[in-house]
Amino acid sequence: MTSYTEKGRKPADGRFLAFDHLTFWVSNAKQAASYYVTRFGFEPLAYKGLETGSRKIASHAVRLNKIVFVFQAQYEPVDTEMAKEVGCHGDFVKDVAFQVENLDYILDYAKKQGAVVVRDLWEEKDEHGVVRMATLKTYGDNTHTLVDRSKYTGSFLPGYALLTQDAINKFLPKIEINFVDHVVGNQPDQGMEKAASWYERCLQFHRFWSVDDKQVCTEYSALRSIVMANWEETVKVPINEPAPGKKKSQIQEYVEYHGGAGVQHIAINTEDIITAIKNLRARGVEFLSIPSKYYTIIRERLQHSKVRVAESIDELERLNILIDYDDNGYLLQIFTKNTQDRPTLFLEVIQRRNHNGFGAGNFKTLFESIELEQEKRGNL
Numbered sequence: 001m002t003s004y005t006e007k008g009r010k011p012a013d014g015r016f017l018a019f020d021h022l023t024f025w026v027s028n029a030k031q032a033a034s035y036y037v038t039r040f041g042f043e044p045l046a047y048k049g050l051e052t053g054s055r056k057i058a059s060h061a062v063r064l065n066k067i068v069f070v071f072q073a074q075y076e077p078v079d080t081e082m083a084k085e086v087g088c089h090g091d092f093v094k095d096v097a098f099q100v101e102n103l104d105y106i107l108d109y110a111k112k113q114g115a116v117v118v119r120d121l122w123e124e125k126d127e128h129g130v131v132r133m134a135t136l137k138t139y140g141d142n143t144h145t146l147v148d149r150s151k152y153t154g155s156f157l158p159g160y161a162l163l164t165q166d167a168i169n170k171f172l173p174k175i176e177i178n179f180v181d182h183v184v185g186n187q188p189d190q191g192m193e194k195a196a197s198w199y200e201r202c203l204q205f206h207r208f209w210s211v212d213d214k215q216v217c218t219e220y221s222a223l224r225s226i227v228m229a230n231w232e233e234t235v236k237v238p239i240n241e242p243a244p245g246k247k248k249s250q251i252q253e254y255v256e257y258h259g260g261a262g263v264q265h266i267a268i269n270t271e272d273i274i275t276a277i278k279n280l281r282a283r284g285v286e287f288l289s290i291p292s293k294y295y296t297i298i299r300e301r302l303q304h305s306k307v308r309v310a311e312s313i314d315e316l317e318r319l320n321i322l323i324d325y326d327d328n329g330y331l332l333q334i335f336t337k338n339t340q341d342r343p344t345l346f347l348e349v350i351q352r353r354n355h356n357g358f359g360a361g362n363f364k365t366l367f368e369s370i371e372l373e374q375e376k377r378g379n380l
């Protein structure tokens with residue numbers, strides 16, 4: 001595991017503030033949005049479709065504190081880029097939008113560095129002001145939209161009709177998860193370096209953290225990972241690639257089912273993972289199982305460590321939450337099962353206490369759990 005200390009040169013201008021929203025392309029946006037409302041406790045945020053004058057695409061936005069997911073589907077039985085990509089990948093994360101300052105500078109810089117512009121600078125307006133956006137191509141069929149909402153006071157974006165609470169949420173335990181912590185992109189064999197260096201070259205991101213396949217390998221599967229981050233380290237995008245092992249890497253399984261590079265997991269950050277996971281489990285969200293020997297070992301190791309974990313290990317064990325730590329802090333994390341039929345996307349819930357890692361200490365246990373699922377699917 002490597003934590004980089006050298007951030008490179010500070011960008012002369014422009015700033016990435018945070019993840020703005022994630023856009024999924026799906027075949028049925030209405031139902032996909034409803035899944036995140038009923039299972040994960042999102043609330044309906046905004047809608048755009050036939051009734052609001054959007055003739056081609058239905059968009060349903062849902063929100064959980066600062067986390068915004070938008071589900072989009074096409075209306076017409078015609079062959080479009082969306083039809084092709086949803087046909088190939090199944091429901092997938094198409095765009096990861098970043099909220100930025102000085103969009104003009106960031107866009108100009110990326111263009112000069114050779115970034116492919118999918119949609120050049122455009123503006124959307126309503127009575128709450130103006131939002132400026134531009135979309136760049138990244139790995140696979142994925143894009144990044146840069147969003148400048150500094151002159152906008154509305155709740156989401158112009159063109160959308162705002163929605164109110166879903167009736168089901170008042171019957172279900174409340175979920176307190178606050179923001180997107182990181183969004184991970186899987187690459188095909190030997191694809192990591194190219195995808196990672198795109199963020200350096202075009203967005204002026206730097207390498208924040210990495211692991212190679214010697215550090216991350218179980219008996220069967222292996223991977224390499226580099227975490228890219230903006231200057232302020234408020235936006236983190238890990239990039240994975242498969243490595244050869246005795247059997248099929250989980251990253252290779254993803255690439256085969258997705259059909260190339262794409263978003264593997266979205267990590268969402270909470271201040272209270274125990275309550276969040278109890279409540280998500282009560283709502284029927286399924287998580288990977290962790291063997292009890294993991295907790296026997298971690299109890300023993302924590303006795304010889306400087307760090308004090310405030311949460312009860314018994315409680316973490318009951319909920320199958322993983323623990324990683326160093327002398328200065330710790331993180332707690334848990335992974336959902338895949339959120340669609342294909343073994344592609346899943347979610348992670350993470351709580352950080354003075355620890356900026358990605359759970360390298362858990363990789364072996366986690367990957368063994370993933371491999372158990374791969375085995376059940378006949379894909380190991």
Ligand SMILES: O=C(O)C(=O)Cc1ccc(O)cc1
Nearest residue numbers: 184225238240250348358359
């Ligand atoms: O690195 C991360 O962001 C993690 O959350 C750990 C991880 C890495 C690779 C996987 O295939 C699954 C989980």
Ligand SMILES: [Fe+2]
Nearest residue numbers: 265267348358
């Ligand atoms: Fe993660």
